[in-house]
Amino acid sequence: MRVAWTSDQVRALEEPLLAAGVPLMERASFALAVHVAGVLRERRGRVGGARAVVLAGGGNNGGDALHAGALLAGRGVEVWAVTTSARVHAAGLAAVRAAGGRVVTVADPEGPDVRRVPVDEAAALAARADVVLDGVLGIGARGGGVGGVAGALVSAVGALPDRPFVVAVDVPSGIGVDDGTRSGPVLDADLTVTFGAAKPGLLLPPAARSVGRVEVVDIGLGGLPEGARPHVVRLEVPDAAALWPVPVAASHKYTRGVVGVVAGTRSYPGAAVLATTAAVRSGAGMVRYLGDVGETVVAHRPEVVVGPGRVQSWVFGPGVSPDDAGQRRRIEFAFEGVLQRGEAAVVDAGALELLPRHVGPHVVLTPHAGELARLLTRLGADVDRAGVEAEPLRWARLAHERTGATVLLKGGVTVVAGRGGAAYAQADAPAWLATAGAGDVLAGILGALLAGRVDDLHDDASLVAALAATAALVHGRAAHRANPGGPVDAAAVADALPGTIADLLREAGTLAP
Numbered sequence: 001m002r003v004a005w006t007s008d009q010v011r012a013l014e015e016p017l018l019a020a021g022v023p024l025m026e027r028a029s030f031a032l033a034v035h036v037a038g039v040l041r042e043r044r045g046r047v048g049g050a051r052a053v054v055l056a057g058g059g060n061n062g063g064d065a066l067h068a069g070a071l072l073a074g075r076g077v078e079v080w081a082v083t084t085s086a087r088v089h090a091a092g093l094a095a096v097r098a099a100g101g102r103v104v105t106v107a108d109p110e111g112p113d114v115r116r117v118p119v120d121e122a123a124a125l126a127a128r129a130d131v132v133l134d135g136v137l138g139i140g141a142r143g144g145g146v147g148g149v150a151g152a153l154v155s156a157v158g159a160l161p162d163r164p165f166v167v168a169v170d171v172p173s174g175i176g177v178d179d180g181t182r183s184g185p186v187l188d189a190d191l192t193v194t195f196g197a198a199k200p201g202l203l204l205p206p207a208a209r210s211v212g213r214v215e216v217v218d219i220g221l222g223g224l225p226e227g228a229r230p231h232v233v234r235l236e237v238p239d240a241a242a243l244w245p246v247p248v249a250a251s252h253k254y255t256r257g258v259v260g261v262v263a264g265t266r267s268y269p270g271a272a273v274l275a276t277t278a279a280v281r282s283g284a285g286m287v288r289y290l291g292d293v294g295e296t297v298v299a300h301r302p303e304v305v306v307g308p309g310r311v312q313s314w315v316f317g318p319g320v321s322p323d324d325a326g327q328r329r330r331i332e333f334a335f336e337g338v339l340q341r342g343e344a345a346v347v348d349a350g351a352l353e354l355l356p357r358h359v360g361p362h363v364v365l366t367p368h369a370g371e372l373a374r375l376l377t378r379l380g381a382d383v384d385r386a387g388v389e390a391e392p393l394r395w396a397r398l399a400h401e402r403t404g405a406t407v408l409l410k411g412g413v414t415v416v417a418g419r420g421g422a423a424y425a426q427a428d429a430p431a432w433l434a435t436a437g438a439g440d441v442l443a444g445i446l447g448a449l450l451a452g453r454v455d456d457l458h459d460d461a462s463l464v465a466a467l468a469a470t471a472a473l474v475h476g477r478a479a480h481r482a483n484p485g486g487p488v489d490a491a492a493v494a495d496a497l498p499g500t501i502a503d504l505l506r507e508a509g510t511l512a513p
């Protein structure tokens with residue numbers, strides 16, 4: 001599990017350690033230098049003789065970068081430090097100089113003993129480097145992107161035609177550290193070396209697209225205090241495996257969970273086939289189908305039972321248009337069971353428009369950004385698709401607050417917001433998965449997962465959000481497995497589910513008997 005702590009959470013952990021004289025910056029800069037040396041070795045075969053440019057802002061983020069620069073200079077790297085603020089981390093600067101590094105500045109005024117160079121000249125230095133360390137801004141960033149001459153430098157380096165390898169120190173400078181926004185110049189990184197724990201902006205879109213590979217370095221901050229929850233979590237394979245309902249020898253189809261699927265119409269029968277197939281192939285005990293295309297569904301999936309009966313979870317909406325009277329009536333009727341008996345439900349596509357006024361967290365909405373914007377607009381919020389894409393967690397949370405439902409917002413990074421502040425950001429899928437029918441498959445996976453764990457959901461409402469994140473993880477991994485490195489179609493993703501889930505359980509050592 002990758003957890004993200006906010007700037008305030010990190011500062012609260014740092015404070016007593018710094019007061020006690022724990023050398024956090026030494027630890028951070030040493031680990032940073034080790035990672036940069038690793039990059040240089042990988043890219044050029046050796047560290048000595050490489051060129052590194054350190055972009056150093058006026059705070060401790062610049063201090064980290066300068067100290068790492070000094071360590072690299074000590075290993076024979078030609079180091080140039082470019083300071084971006086009249087204020088500079090004095091000890092870091094002294095260390096770079098003592099190790100033989102050279103220092104220039106783009107700031108005005110230039111400060112004592114530092115030669116001022118135009119932004120273009122500093123960017124040209126970066127262009128000739130094997131690696132650039134971005135230490136302009138860390139968790140002290142005020143948001144709104146990198147301002148002033150530092151921002152001009154970040155833009156100039158980012159626009160270099162032959163971009164050098166960029167290592168972000170703690171975070172790519174200029175991202176919204178706590179909310180993942182991108183509202184000004186940001187230097188996209190190839191590698192981010194972050195201290196203590198990930199930060200929300202490293203996991204959340206759109207900033208998460210700027211971070212490259214993320215390495216978390218333990219600098220001895222310990223953990224969050226009792227009761228504090230990480231701001232955002234990204235589940236990994238062992239977490240998903242631990243959450244997956246695995247049958248035991250005594251299990252039968254009803255204890256394993258029955259999924260009721262109300263999906264598809266005569267115009268869109270494929271959605272019904274995909275959602276039921278995904279539920280069957282994710283290990284549901286049984287799948288029921290309600291709708292007008294039962295024959296088509298059974299032709300593809302003979303395991304599916306057509307017609308009403310008891311279910312543990314529902315999948316509403318794939319391929320359903322709200323003006324289809326038959327499906328609308330079935331969904332509205334089934335929602336009564338969801339509200340009265342506590343059956344879980346996945347509410348997708350056309351069914352989003354049929355959502356009752358207030359539901360519980362055992363109902364999961366699975367909109368994409370445009371659908372979430374429409375839903376929120378109906379609920380009185382002023383937001384459009386671009387607004388949702390700019391701050392997905394904020395809007396997913398608002399939808400959770402206004403409806404009571406757990407919200408899974410689909411995207412390149414899928415964001416989940418649930419009860420008790422639960423928030424997940426999953427980046428498991430190849431970009432190829434942005435294809436018709438992929439959402440129907442996700443809905444089926446989640447339906448099976450909720451049916452299998454329905455007894456646990458009511459004891460622990462935040463579990464639903466974790467299950468939604470698990471469904472996104474399995475969906476993404478199934479897409480990778482369906483055709484590694486190439487295009488995928490939704491049916492192939494559904495077909496890859498049994499193998500994906502078996503691999504997941506095998507990797508985590510939780511195989512069924």
Ligand SMILES: NC(=O)C1=CN([C@@H]2O[C@H](COP(=O)(O)OP(=O)(O)OC[C@H]3O[C@@H](n4cnc5c(N)ncnc54)[C@H](OP(=O)(O)O)[C@@H]3O)[C@@H](O)[C@H]2O)[C@@H](O)CC1
Nearest residue numbers: 024025028058059060061137138139140141142146147170
């Ligand atoms: N404490 C420790 O010992 C440890 C700290 N650690 C490291 O310290 C980092 C946090 O350091 P920090 O708190 O000094 O803040 P930091 O991110 O360097 O930036 C603040 C400076 O930026 C400026 N500024 C702000 N916003 C701006 C903007 N939009 N555009 C332009 N400028 C802007 C602002 O200047 P101002 O304008 O206010 O004069 C201020 O000077 C953390 O990420 C980690 O790397 C680790 O080594 C572990 C030990």
Ligand SMILES: [K+]
Nearest residue numbers: 134137171173
């Ligand atoms: K940085």
